[in-house]
Amino acid sequence: MSIEPSTLSERGDFIREIVAADLRDGRHQTIVTRFPPEPNGYLHIGHAKSICLNFGIAREFGGRCHLRFDDTNPIKEEQEYIDSIQADVRWLGFDWGEHLYFASDYFEQLYDWAVYLIGAGKAYVDDLSADEIREYRGALTQPGRNSPWRDRPIGQSLDLFERMRKGEFPDGTRVLRARIDMSAPNINLRDPVLYRILHAAHPRTGDKWCVYPMYDFAHGQSDAIEGITHSICTLEFEVHRPLYDWLLENLPVPSRPRQIEFARLNITYTVLSKRVLLRLVNESYVRGWDDPRMPTIAGLRRRGFPAEGIRDFAATIGVAKSDSVVEVGQLEHAVRNVLNRIAPRRFAVLAPLKVVIENYPEGQVEEMDVLNNPEDPSAGTRKVPFMRELWIEREDFMESPPAKFYRLAPGREVRLRSAYFITCREVVKDAAGEIVELRCTYDPATRGGDSPDGRRPKATLHWISAGHAMPAEVRLYDHLFSCPDPGADDRDLFADLNPDSEKVLLGCLVDPTLAALPVGETVQFERLGYFTPDSDSTTGRPVFNRTLTLKDTWAKLQAQGKQG
Numbered sequence: 001m002s003i004e005p006s007t008l009s010e011r012g013d014f015i016r017e018i019v020a021a022d023l024r025d026g027r028h029q030t031i032v033t034r035f036p037p038e039p040n041g042y043l044h045i046g047h048a049k050s051i052c053l054n055f056g057i058a059r060e061f062g063g064r065c066h067l068r069f070d071d072t073n074p075i076k077e078e079q080e081y082i083d084s085i086q087a088d089v090r091w092l093g094f095d096w097g098e099h100l101y102f103a104s105d106y107f108e109q110l111y112d113w114a115v116y117l118i119g120a121g122k123a124y125v126d127d128l129s130a131d132e133i134r135e136y137r138g139a140l141t142q143p144g145r146n147s148p149w150r151d152r153p154i155g156q157s158l159d160l161f162e163r164m165r166k167g168e169f170p171d172g173t174r175v176l177r178a179r180i181d182m183s184a185p186n187i188n189l190r191d192p193v194l195y196r197i198l199h200a201a202h203p204r205t206g207d208k209w210c211v212y213p214m215y216d217f218a219h220g221q222s223d224a225i226e227g228i229t230h231s232i233c234t235l236e237f238e239v240h241r242p243l244y245d246w247l248l249e250n251l252p253v254p255s256r257p258r259q260i261e262f263a264r265l266n267i268t269y270t271v272l273s274k275r276v277l278l279r280l281v282n283e284s285y286v287r288g289w290d291d292p293r294m295p296t297i298a299g300l301r302r303r304g305f306p307a308e309g310i311r312d313f314a315a316t317i318g319v320a321k322s323d324s325v326v327e328v329g330q331l332e333h334a335v336r337n338v339l340n341r342i343a344p345r346r347f348a349v350l351a352p353l354k355v356v357i358e359n360y361p362e363g364q365v366e367e368m369d370v371l372n373n374p375e376d377p378s379a380g381t382r383k384v385p386f387m388r389e390l391w392i393e394r395e396d397f398m399e400s401p402p403a404k405f406y407r408l409a410p411g412r413e414v415r416l417r418s419a420y421f422i423t424c425r426e427v428v429k430d431a432a433g434e435i436v437e438l439r440c441t442y443d444p445a446t447r448g449g450d451s452p453d454g455r456r457p458k459a460t461l462h463w464i465s466a467g468h469a470m471p472a473e474v475r476l477y478d479h480l481f482s483c484p485d486p487g488a489d490d491r492d493l494f495a496d497l498n499p500d501s502e503k504v505l506l507g508c509l510v511d512p513t514l515a516a517l518p519v520g521e522t523v524q525f526e527r528l529g530y531f532t533p534d535s536d537s538t539t540g541r542p543v544f545n546r547t548l549t550l551k552d553t554w555a556k557l558q559a560q561g562k563q564g
Helices: 004-011 015-022 045-060 079-091 104-118 130-135 154-166 215-226 237-252 272-280 295-303 307-317 328-342 514-517 553-563
Strands: 033-037 064-069 099-100 121-124 175-178 193-197 211-213 229-236 258-262 352-357 365-371 382-388 391-395 411-416 421-429 435-443 470-477 504-510 521-525 527-531 544-549
Touching: 015 045, 015 229, 015 237, 015 258, 033 045, 045 064, 045 079, 045 295, 045 307, 064 079, 064 104, 064 215, 079 295, 099 104, 104 121, 104 154, 104 175, 104 193, 104 211, 104 215, 121 154, 154 175, 154 193, 154 211, 175 237, 193 215, 193 328, 193 527, 211 215, 215 229, 215 237, 229 237, 237 258, 295 307, 295 544, 307 328, 328 544, 352 504, 365 544, 382 391
Parallel strands: 033 064, 064 099, 229 258, 352 435, 470 544
Antiparallel strands: 121 175, 175 193, 193 211, 352 391, 365 382, 411 421, 421 435, 470 504, 521 527, 527 544
16 A cells, blocks of 8 residues: 655645655554553543544555454443444444454453463562662662562462462452563553453453453453564553563564654643543533543533544644643634534524513514525525514613614614514613513514615624423533643642532523433524524423634634734
């Protein structure tokens, strides 16, 4: 397979250049990548970047990408996570076909290779405790010390390792370590632990095993078994690469994968630590893993982010060799670009204020033709009922407006979207002095929103027919954290939580056709933002999540930068 230089330049990142060169030089005939999540939580937006990279490279170069679960720690793994990960990868638009694997598929082979290392004098059973191993390992500026069990006879280590497998010893009493170099500058080469004792039932293998491989031992060997050509990892695994290579060099593996590291995603106003995300869920700071404020793929999906927008975001930020922080506005900008193009427009009023059109015939109902999406002429129009009593947004009226407030006010004329011009004639208040109703008149000659005499009101308002509006609950979402760098400067990360990250509005009114909108579809409430039905919706009680506002700060900043 050959890669044209022009195609390579379009792809334009260092990993794709490596892959293209390996194909061009004949090192590989077929590119095989993998996405290897640990099933101990839900995937987040950082994983989405890795998914797009691994599956994207395989697709672009005519290869394949495996989905392999790193299920080597039964204490933290659950079937719920396995199911959610598969659903998330598919939702993002990728498929592994028949290539679904688990590290546990290879437990027997990994155990045999551990025995091989012991027999070759390159691994030993160690009786030091976890704290003692850390103490003996030394520090970056101080070499480590050999364990007193480092020179244990091979036969004794073989016997003990077999008995570890049989479950004869308690957790933490023994481990299997590689015999490499306790004075190595890279601490990961100072006799790393390969196996530990865990008396825990595994979701797939049950009680068969009492010893489980460490990630560093399972990772590279699983890659080799599957014939992975390029093992693409985030940057924190760079210091683990010498161990990855040492194990491949010292075991009779069927292939030799190449590990390549790239910078993980860091994004403002967001925390991507699984430990923190798990705490947010377990301590009920959020509604669950799929809470619309969570940076999980499930949460973004529930909030209404389209998969295409996330893929576009991953492509826009690219692949780098050094860590950096991406503005959350870039993600929102990518999502808005997609939604602006594909989202149907609908009317909704979040804080209703009643309007009575006094000169409109009582009992009459007209149907107005309203564009479904001005960005997509092929989307056509819809029929929207119009009658004497309407609802408008409360913030679209001011009794004593300041300068530059161009919406409805006493004596002022405005346009109702795709309907008529109306003028406010009277303000009706309740006993407490609150405005409860506006009395207006309309100009019948302005049907459709245009005036035959060329009048052009400065404001166009959305509206909804009082006789057809459907009550709804609306949840407005903002960033989960109130500052761009949560927990920085030794702050308590949870003290940075945004108390206004979710606002629940009751008594909202929406277009009645939205009752049939399926969960997962996103629409634009005109002038208000993008919204999607929530899974909490019930018949007669729809719940909508605000995906994003219409305001695109990132696009504005980019435009200003270009002008400068």
